Amino acid sequence: MIRRPPRSTPKPSSAASDVYKRQGIEHVLLPERGLVLPGDVVVGADSHTCTYGALGAFATGMGSTDIAVAMATGRIWMRVPETIRIVYHGELQPWVGGKDLVLYTIGQIGVGGARYKAIEFTGPVVDQLSMAGRFTMANMAIEAGAKAGLFAVDDRTRAYVDGRSSRPYRVYQADSDANYVQTIEIDASHIEPQVAFPHLPENVCPVSRAGDVRIDQVVIGSGTIGRLEDLRIAAELLRGRRVHPDVRCIVIPGSQQVYLDALRQGLVETFIEAGAAVSTPTCGPCLGGHMGVLAAGERAVSTTNRNFRGRMGHPESEVYLAGPAVAAASAVAGRIVHPGAICDTQHAIRSTHYAIRNTHHAIRTT
Numbered sequence: 001m002i003r004r005p006p007r008s009t010p011k012p013s014s015a016a017s018d019v020y021k022r023q024g025i026e027h028v029l030l031p032e033r034g035l036v037l038p039g040d041v042v043v044g045a046d047s048h049t050c051t052y053g054a055l056g057a058f059a060t061g062m063g064s065t066d067i068a069v070a071m072a073t074g075r076i077w078m079r080v081p082e083t084i085r086i087v088y089h090g091e092l093q094p095w096v097g098g099k100d101l102v103l104y105t106i107g108q109i110g111v112g113g114a115r116y117k118a119i120e121f122t123g124p125v126v127d128q129l130s131m132a133g134r135f136t137m138a139n140m141a142i143e144a145g146a147k148a149g150l151f152a153v154d155d156r157t158r159a160y161v162d163g164r165s166s167r168p169y170r171v172y173q174a175d176s177d178a179n180y181v182q183t184i185e186i187d188a189s190h191i192e193p194q195v196a197f198p199h200l201p202e203n204v205c206p207v208s209r210a211g212d213v214r215i216d217q218v219v220i221g222s223g224t225i226g227r228l229e230d231l232r233i234a235a236e237l238l239r240g241r242r243v244h245p246d247v248r249c250i251v252i253p254g255s256q257q258v259y260l261d262a263l264r265q266g267l268v269e270t271f272i273e274a275g276a277a278v279s280t281p282t283c284g285p286c287l288g289g290h291m292g293v294l295a296a297g298e299r300a301v302s303t304t305n306r307n308f309r310g311r312m313g314h315p316e317s318e319v320y321l322a323g324p325a326v327a328a329a330s331a332v333a334g335r336i337v338h339p340g341a342i343c344d345t346q347h348a349i350r351s352t353h354y355a356i357r358n359t360h361h362a363i364r365t366t
Contacts, residue, residue: 021033023255023256023281024253024254024255024256024257024258024281025222025223025226025254025255025281025282026046027048027049027051027052027135027139027223027224027254028135028223028226028255028281029254029255030052031051031052031054031055031160031161032164032255032257032258033165034161034164034165034167035165036052036055036057036059037055037161037165037167038055038056038057038153038157038161038169038170038171038172039056039057039169039170039171039172040052040055040057040058040059040169041058041059042057042059042060043059043061043062043066043070043076044059044060044061044062045061045062045063045064045067046061047061047142048140048142048223048224048305049061050138050141050142050147050148050149051135051138051139051223052138053138053141053148053149053150053151054134054135054137054138054149054151054157055151055153055157055160055161056151056152056153056157056171056172058118058148059138059148060078060147060148061142062076079116081116081117081118081147081148082117082118082180082181083118083119083120083150083178083179083180083181084113084114084117084118084119084120084146084180084181084184085120085122085178085180085182085183085184086105086119086120086121086122086123086183086184086186087122087123087184087185087186088101088121088122088123088124088126088186088188089124089125089185089186089187089188089189090124090125090187090188090189090190091124091128091188091189092125092128092129092188092189092191093189095192095193095325095326095338095340096188096191096192096193096323097129097130097132097133097136097233097323097325098129098130098132098133098134098135098136098137098323099133099136099137099140099194099224099321099322099324100191100192100193100323101125101129101133101137101186101188101191102136102137102140102141102143103140103194103195103196103201103204103321103322104186104191104204105144105184105186106140106143106144106196106201106202106204107194107196107202107203107204107205108184109144109184110144110202111143111144111145111202112144112145113144113145114141114144114145114146115145116145116146116147117145117147118146118147118148118149118150119141119144119146119149119150120150120151120152120174120180121134121137121138121150121151122151122152122174123185123186125188126151130156130229131156131157131160132227132228132229132230134151135227136225137149137151138150139223139224139305140201140224140305143201143202143305143306152173153172153173191206192206192207192208192338193206193207193322193323193325193326193338193339194207194322194323195207195210195320195322195326195336196307196320196321196322197210197307197320198309198318198319199307199308199309199311199318199319200307200308201305201306201307201321203307207326207336207337207338208338210320210336210337212335213299213320213335213336214246214299214334214335215247215299215300215301215320215330215334215335215336216246216247216248216298216300217247217248217249217250217292217294217298217300217301217302218243218247218248218249218250218300218301218327218328218330218331219250219252219285219292219301219302219303219304219312219327220234220249220250220251220276220303220327220328220331221250221251221252221253221254221279221303222252222254222285222302222303222304223254223305224303224304224305225303225304225323225324226252226254226255226258226281226303227254227258228261228262228265230303230324231251231253231258231267231324232265232267233323233324233325233328234251234271234324234325234327234328235262235266235267235271235328237325237328237329237332237342237343238270238271238274238328238331238332239270239274241274241332242275242332243274243275243331243332244331244332244333244334245334247331248277248292249271249274249275249276249331250277250279250285250291250292251271251276251277251278251279252278252279252281252282252285252291253278253279253280253281255281256280256281258281259278259280259281274331274332276331279291285300285302285304285312292312293312293313294313294314294317294318294319295313295314295317296314296315296316296317297314297316298313298314298317298318299317299318299319299320300317300318300319301320301321301322301326301327301330301331301336302319302321302322302327303321303322303323303324303327304319304321305321306319307321320336322336325339326338329341329342329343
């Protein structure tokens with residue numbers, strides 16, 4: 001009788017043990033892994049490649065033919081866009097963050113208001129905005145038609161990129177006498193959480209004016225809002241509460257690293273105990289591919305970036321865009337509500353990423 005020698009269990013290599021770090025939605029994963037740095041010029045086949053403008057990189061989406069040429073030659077042709085400068089003044093109150101600022105802005109200038117132009121996001125509010133908020137705003141610059149959405153590199157940016165890559169980077173700043181095709185100044189102190197109604201991101205109104213909109217689904221996450229900070233906001237509102245029995249709540253971390261961090265911090269436990277489903281990173285429901293495809297007549301509140309007709313499923317379904325605070329609160333209420341509707345002010349989140357206040361729209365254009 002021949003006996004086979006016992007099999008030894010090979011120890012995973014460091015590369016294999018770190019494989020999760022290379023998995024996720026591209027617009028979360030690339031900055032997270034230090035693959036995009038300030039001063040880079042980045043082109044990608046996805047229109048939301050403009051996300052990386054949050055790092056002070058010029059990033060834009062292009063068609064497949066242009067991308068094939070860029071991959072083959074390392075070169076690309078583009079017309080230098082004119083720039084719109086948007087200055088945000090004031091202080092954010094609890095519950096308002098990057099998603100609300102960019103939705104409000106798109107509501108003011110429209111989905112074609114920055115067509116083939118670069119948007120420079122600046123001002124005291126932006127200086128205090130977290131990187132998660134900046135990524136969200138840059139991601140949705142394309143929803144105003146912009147070629148790119150740009151943020152100046154500051155200490156917050158450097159703190160994010162340092163340690164993620166050993167590659168040197170170059171910082172570009174706007175000239176003091178830079179020429180802008182338009183300057184828009186916004187008093188952000190009066191902006192409350194925003195909701196974009198179907199079927200365009202420009203159909204924006206403050207959540208207090210949303211009315212009685214019953215919903216069937218909530219999606220929290222994606223490449224627009226799927227970072228750890230975003231999940232913390234949602235978890236804070238869902239902790240100790242239950243998702244409405246008529247609502248499906250789907251939480252999608254933007255990368256496996258975010259998923260792992262959320263596990264370690266107890267956020268995933270909070271989501272599951274609240275009755276939500278937690279997915280591995282995917283763009284599935286954002287483009288109506290899987291994991292939350294809507295049926296005819298269904299409505300969803302989603303933290304994703306587009307609410308076009310049929311975007312998340314059936315052409316007769318509806319998608320309402322919002323930030324994670326409104327999305328989480330709506331999941332509990334079963335309808336679109338202000339986060340304050342499910343918690344008192346003593347439990348409000350005190351951060352510069354989200355704020356709350358009755359809206360008194362104030363915008364000045366020069």
